[in-house]
Structure formats: structure tokens, C-alpha cells
Amino acid sequence: MSEGLVHKLEDGRDLSDAEFAVLLEGGCQDSELFLAADGVRRRMYGDKVYIRGLIEFSNYCKNNCYYCGIRRDNASVTRYRLSKEEILACCDEGYRLGFRTFVLQGGEDPHYSDALMCDIVSAIRQSFPDCAITLSLGEKRKESYEALFSAGANRYLLRHETADDAHYRLLHPAPMRLENRKRSLFELKAIGYQVGSGFMVGSPFQTTEDIVSDLRFLQTLKPDMIGVGPYIPHAGTPFSGHRAGALDLTLRVLAILRLMFPCALIPSTTALGSIHPEGRELGLKAGANVVMPNLSPLRVRTLYALYENKICTDEEAAESRAKLERRVENAGYQIVTDIGNVRKHF
Ligand code: 5AD
Numbered sequence: 001m002s003e004g005l006v007h008k009l010e011d012g013r014d015l016s017d018a019e020f021a022v023l024l025e026g027g028c029q030d031s032e033l034f035l036a037a038d039g040v041r042r043r044m045y046g047d048k049v050y051i052r053g054l055i056e057f058s059n060y061c062k063n064n065c066y067y068c069g070i071r072r073d074n075a076s077v078t079r080y081r082l083s084k085e086e087i088l089a090c091c092d093e094g095y096r097l098g099f100r101t102f103v104l105q106g107g108e109d110p111h112y113s114d115a116l117m118c119d120i121v122s123a124i125r126q127s128f129p130d131c132a133i134t135l136s137l138g139e140k141r142k143e144s145y146e147a148l149f150s151a152g153a154n155r156y157l158l159r160h161e162t163a164d165d166a167h168y169r170l171l172h173p174a175p176m177r178l179e180n181r182k183r184s185l186f187e188l189k190a191i192g193y194q195v196g197s198g199f200m201v202g203s204p205f206q207t208t209e210d211i212v213s214d215l216r217f218l219q220t221l222k223p224d225m226i227g228v229g230p231y232i233p234h235a236g237t238p239f240s241g242h243r244a245g246a247l248d249l250t251l252r253v254l255a256i257l258r259l260m261f262p263c264a265l266i267p268s269t270t271a272l273g274s275i276h277p278e279g280r281e282l283g284l285k286a287g288a289n290v291v292m293p294n295l296s297p298l299r300v301r302t303l304y305a306l307y308e309n310k311i312c313t314d315e316e317a318a319e320s321r322a323k324l325e326r327r328v329e330n331a332g333y334q335i336v337t338d339i340g341n342v343r344k345h346f
Contacts, residue, residue, distance in 0.1 A: 030248060048340075052102075053101065082300070118150075124152070132155055135156050135157070156195055163214045225290075231271075232274060267288060
């Protein structure tokens with residue numbers, strides 16, 4: 001019965017909630033699931049791995065998510081902000097290293113007004129007309145998303161974190177609401193962004209049913225990118241005592257997502273690489289086709305700590321890039337210098 005489930009997904013058929021639960025809980029051979037996911041990924045994207053240069057430009061955040069290391073109430077964080085010039089310098093270096101997508105990610109930091117953010121995006125757009133600009137700035141008003149899109153941004157990452165209302169409230173204090181998160185995601189899509197969503201695997205209080213809800217929500221959203229990585233505790237948060245998400249469950253989720261969304265751009269996340277020495281390679285072999293190395297200046301690397309034991313915080317971008325290339329090749333794939341847009345048809 002479980003082998004049938006993998007074939008069913010491979011054929012583009014839907015599963016029932018109970019069938020998804022069987023797959024998630026390891027009711028079929030992981031090797032078979034991963035092989036099927038890798039097959040679909042190779043049919044869609046060959047052995048290509050797209051690289052995105054991540055620029056973590058601010059660790060100030062007005063939100064207080066219980067799981068996140070840069071939450072507002074974590075007084076032990078040394079806060080920093082990058083200037084427009086510093087961000088552009090990161091892009092310069094990234095471009096030289098072959099990156100054609102820049103991801104600007106930060107906490108929800110009101111210092112970066114719409115005017116300032118649009119100015120930064122326009123400057124990047126002007127200097128790098130052949131690159132994609134991805135934003136990961138959290139929840140904003142629709143008008144702000146529109147202004148940023150007009151300024152030249154192409155993509156937006158906003159994980160929904162969990163599609164279950166009660167679970168969302170366990171992870172986020174008021175005034176954060178799942179409804180707002182979902183509305184933002186649909187607004188971003190309507191504006192014309194390529195949209196990424198996703199969730200943490202093994203976040204506190206998460207059940208198998210919650211993950212099934214996440215899969216269902218993604219079926220309605222139909223995102224271009226899907227970011228999924230294990231939850232990892234951080235000592236400066238109320239969830240410090242909760243254990244990290246498991247490697248095998250994370251890999252199963254990645255493989256199921258690849259089978260459900262053959263064209264999606266799915267990163268093998270830094271979090272996955274942080275819970276296992278070969279986590280990112282294993283993620284690629286389970287269907288992921290993107291990696292997002294860090295382009296932030298070395299001096300701020302350790303300060304953008306959403307979770308503990310994050311990898312690559314002590315390496316220059318160039319060093320990371322070279323090491324990653326070897327790792328990706330050893331796993332049986334090739335890094336490509338390419339804008340790496342989503343494939344819409346197959
Ligand atoms: N462990 C793993 N991932 C985390 N994120 C935030 N805190 C943690 C953590 N402790 C993820 C969230 C967010 C993304 C930028 O990082 O899913 O959307």
C-alpha cells in the first residue's frame with residue numbers, strides 16, 4: 001500500500017489526509033520516496049542547483065515569535081543594520097561569485113521605511129539588470145508590496161509557518177495572525193511576485209495533521225518556491241527547551257513536496273545543514289534544487305542567529321561558494337550561474 005502512495009504522487013494524483021500521514025510517518029521506504037522525488041526533480045530541472053545569495057541586512061524585529069532567536073524580547077542579541085552601500089557591496093561581491101539572485105532578508109524592522117527599501121531595491125535593479133531581487137521582509141501593507149514590486153523586486157519569501165490556526169497561535173503571540181499571513185501571500189501573488197512560502201518541520205507542538213494542513217495550504221497557494229527546514233532551538237527564546245526537528249522527517253517532507261510540486265524551487269536549507277553535517281546534500285538528494293549561501297559581511301554573520309549552531313557563520317562568501325560547489329558536485333549535481341526562474345510548464 002505504501003509503495004502505491006509514492007507512485008500515486010509521482011503520477012500527479014492527490015492523496016487523502018490519511019495517506020499523507022502514512023508517508024510522513026515513515027510508512028514507506030525512505031529510499032524509495034527520495035529516489036522518486038529525485039527522478040521528478042531531474043525530469044524538471046536536470047542536475048541543476050540554483051544558488052541564491054542571501055543578504056541578512058537587519059536583525060532588528062518588531063515581532064516576538066516564540067521560536068525565533070532575533071525576537072524583539074531577546075535582549076542578548078547585538079542588533080545591527082546594513083546601509084544601502086553595504087548591501088550594494090554584498091551584491092557586487094555576489095555578482096562576481098556568479099550569483100544572479102539576491103535575497104534581502106531581515107527582521108520586521110521599521111527603520112527600513114518603504115521609501116528607503118524602494119531606494120535600495122531600485123539601486124540594485126539599476127546595477128544588476130540581469131538579476132532577480134528576492135525580498136524576505138515579513139508582513140507589509142499591500143501598497144508597500146506594490147511599491148517594492150514597481151521598484152524592481154521580482155520575488156518574495158514569506159513562510160506561512162503553520163497552516164493551522166491553533167498551532168499558529170502557539171508559535172506567535174498577539175497581534176500576529178495566520179489570516180494576515182495568508183492574505184499577504186495571496187496579495188503578493190496577485191501583484192505578480194514569484195512567491196515562496198513554507199514552514200518549519202518539528203516546530204514545538206506540531207502534529208502530523210498540522211503538516212498535512214501545511215501541504216493542503218500549499219496546494220491552494222500554489223507557490224513558486226517552498227522553503228522548509230527543521231526547527232532548531234535558540235537559548236534566548238521561550239522555546240529553548242524544545243528539541244530540534246528530525247532529519248528524516250524533514251527529508252520526507254522535502255520529497256513529498258517535490259512529488260506534489262514538480263516545478264517548485266525548493267531550497268536545501270541552512271537549517272538542514274545545521275542539524276547534520278551532510279544535511280544539505282541529503283536535502284538535494286530528496287528533491288531540493290536550490291541552495292542559499294550567505295553574502296552578508298562576516299562581522300554580522302553570527303548576529304543573524306534565528307537558531308543556534310548555524311553553519312557557515314565564519315566563512316567569507318567566496319570560501320562558502322567554493323566549498324559548496326564541491327559538496328553539490330559530490331552529491332551528484334551542478335551549481336549553475338543562472339537567474340533560475342521557476343518553470344511554469346512541463
Ligand atoms: N529554527 C528554524 N527555523 C527558524 N526560523 C525562525 N526561527 C527558527 C528556528 N528557531 C525560520 C522561520 C522564518 C525563516 C526566515 O526562518 O520559518 O520564516
